[in-house]
Amino acid sequence: MVFGFSKASRKRLQSISTLAPRNFVDSLDFVSNSSQTIRFHSSQIHLDSGEIAPGEVVCAPNEPLELFPGMRSADSIKLPDTVHIALGRVDPHVHFRESATPTRSEFEEWGPTGTDYESLIESIDKANRSYSVRSGCLAALKGGVCIVGAMGNTPWGPVGPYRHQRAQDHYNEKSLLPIVVWPRMEPDAAPISRHEGKDFGSTFGGSGLTGDARKKMYSLWKGEAISYHNDQARPTETLEAFKERVRPDLRLLHHEYFDGSTVLACQKETMDLAESVGVSSLLARHIPTGPALQQILDRASSSSFALPAEIGLDYVYWCRERLLEQDSEIALINYRRPAHPSYEDQQSLIHLTKETLNKGYSIFFGTDHAPHAKAAKAFSNGLPGSPGTRNIEHSLQYYFELHARYGYSWNEIDRLAAINPAKHMSQFASFPYEIGTMETGAMANLAIFDDSVQYSVDESLLAQQLEDPEYHSALSGEAGLRGKSLFTVVNGRVYDVEAEIKALN
Ligand SMILES: [Zn+2]
Numbered sequence: 291m292v293f294g295f296s297k298a299s300r301k302r303l304q305s306i307s308t309l310a311p312r313n314f315v316d317s318l319d320f321v322s323n324s325s326q327t328i329r330f331h332s333s334q335i336h337l338d339s340g341e342i343a344p345g346e347v348v349c350a351p352n353e354p355l356e357l358f359p360g361m362r363s364a365d366s367i368k369l370p371d372t373v374h375i376a377l378g379r380v381d382p383h384v385h386f387r388e389s390a391t392p393t394r395s396e397f398e399e400w401g402p403t404g405t406d407y408e409s410l411i412e413s414i415d416k417a418n419r420s421y422s423v424r425s426g427c428l429a430a431l432k433g434g435v436c437i438v439g440a441m442g443n444t445p446w447g448p449v450g451p452y453r454h455q456r457a458q459d460h461y462n463e464k465s466l467l468p469i470v471v472w473p474r475m476e477p478d479a480a481p482i483s484r485h486e487g488k489d490f491g492s493t494f495g496g497s498g499l500t501g502d503a504r505k506k507m508y509s510l511w512k513g514e515a516i517s518y519h520n521d522q523a524r525p526t527e528t529l530e531a532f533k534e535r536v537r538p539d540l541r542l543l544h545h546e547y548f549d550g551s552t553v554l555a556c557q558k559e560t561m562d563l564a565e566s567v568g569v570s571s572l573l574a575r576h577i578p579t580g581p582a583l584q585q586i587l588d589r590a591s592s593s594s595f596a597l598p599a600e601i602g603l604d605y606v607y608w609c610r611e612r613l614l615e616q617d618s619e620i621a622l623i624n625y626r627r628p629a630h631p632s633y634e635d636q637q638s639l640i641h642l643t644k645e646t647l648n649k650g651y652s653i654f655f656g657t658d659h660a661p662h663a664k665a666a667k668a669f670s671n672g673l674p675g676s677p678g679t680r681n682i683e684h685s686l687q688y689y690f691e692l693h694a695r696y697g698y699s700w701n702e703i704d705r706l707a708a709i710n711p712a713k714h715m716s717q718f719a720s721f722p723y724e725i726g727t728m729e730t731g732a733m734a735n736l737a738i739f740d741d742s743v744q745y746s747v748d749e750s751l752l753a754q755q756l757e758d759p760e761y762h763s764a765l766s767g768e769a770g771l772r773g774k775s776l777f778t779v780v781n782g783r784v785y786d787v788e789a790e791i792k793a794l795n
Pocket of ligand 1: 383384385441519658
């Protein structure tokens with residue numbers, strides 16, 4: 291086995307092996323040229339068996355993982371005992387917002403209709419200025435996430451095979467990690483076989499498709515896999531009318547209007563539609579409550595198609611009661627769809643997720659990372675702006691909530707955050723090596739983190755580190771957060787993510 295370090299650098303590596311993680315950054319600067327091998331020793335490697343054991347991992351760019359349980363060699367970087375090496379996280383649900391820019395002839399051939407070329411380019415430029423694939427990737431790396439699935443609700447979205455490929459190519463070019471772009475379903479757009487189509491039809495503020503149009507769109511994807519956002523407005527009352535009638539605490543306006551019954555209605559309608567058309571699989575995105583998960587499990591027991599379940603990661607942290615304890619100004623940016631659950635519905639979600647996982651069901655987390663500009667989040671005419679929060683960079687802190695407060699084992703977290711979503715995504719995309727397994731020969735995707743340190747959000751620091759001038763966080767000011775990401779390894783490339791994010795090999 292060939293290691294990239296010279297004898298002298300090995301010596302220097304040994305000399306830093308007893309330092310605290312904070313010091314790795316500077317000490318490792320000297321190895322930050324390409325095609326080098328980095329070897330980590332940890333007393334806490336998360337094995338697929340569920341066991342946490344000492345050993346070493348070897349990472350080199352584009353090379354598969356090498357795993358040596360029990361080994362402790364002299365030329366490895368010895369991590370402190372509180373540092374874990376877990377599988378890199380896989381997040382199937384992010385909005386990175388950037389759009390490929392079509393030429394005029396592409397626009398004329400592939401649409402969209404209903405707008406002119408100049409207006410489209412203007413909205414693409416606006417979207418691309420406010421957030422980038424690169425910022426999204428930096429945020430993912432910060433959260434220990436190595437692979438993401440990106441949504442296509444962008445100005446020139448991945449509609450139909452041609453535009454989907456263009457969007458995928460654009461993301462590949464800009465990305466620091468594998469991104470799977472989900473094809474966007476539209477009533478006249480050809481499906482992409484053996485991929486997973488994303489239905490924005492029902493989404494409040496999405497395509498606004500109803501009845502026959504949505505059914506027509508599903509028919510095109512007969513026999514294929516589909517996913518959908520399970521949020522929609524109340525059919526009989528607007529948010530404005532609800533506000534007039536109920537006059538809730540403004541922090542809860544959004545959360546009481548989209549109260550969980552809106553999710554149940556959307557899920558039922560969509561499952562009926564999928565059944566009537568005959569799809570192979572229907573993934574509910576960002577499930578926010580125990581009853582919503584239960585509804586899917588009940589249906590799965592007799593359905594002719596698979597019903598995988600994506601749990602919205604931040605719902606395990608936020609509930610309405612907690613929002614009322616939050617600083618009012620931050621609480622007013624802390625809305626998303628589906629809305630945050632009641633405490634009771636949150637507790638049942640947390641309990642049922644664990645139970646469902648341990649029955650072997652295809653259940654996993656998604657963050658719905660939604661990096662809206664600050665201005666877009668502002669209330670206008672007394673009503674909230676765009677719903678969505680930046681989440682992915684704080685994945686680890688959310689996991690810690692489940693681990694510390696609700697007794698989820700690290701293996702349960704690994705299955706929900708890495709193994710199960712990897713299995714799901716592997717059906718629709720290929721990767722250089724097997725993903726979702728901590729084995730020699732698998733893709734070297736790792737999340738290396740310290741679970742012993744307290745964490746608090748520093749917005750201006752994160753704005754810098756994530757190259758995201760609009761950065762703001764719903765977790766600002768939250769006390770009691772824990773965990774710190776140290777290194778994230780993507781296909782053998784080791785990123786130091788503790789402060790500024792940089793590749794070490
Ligand atoms: Zn979403």
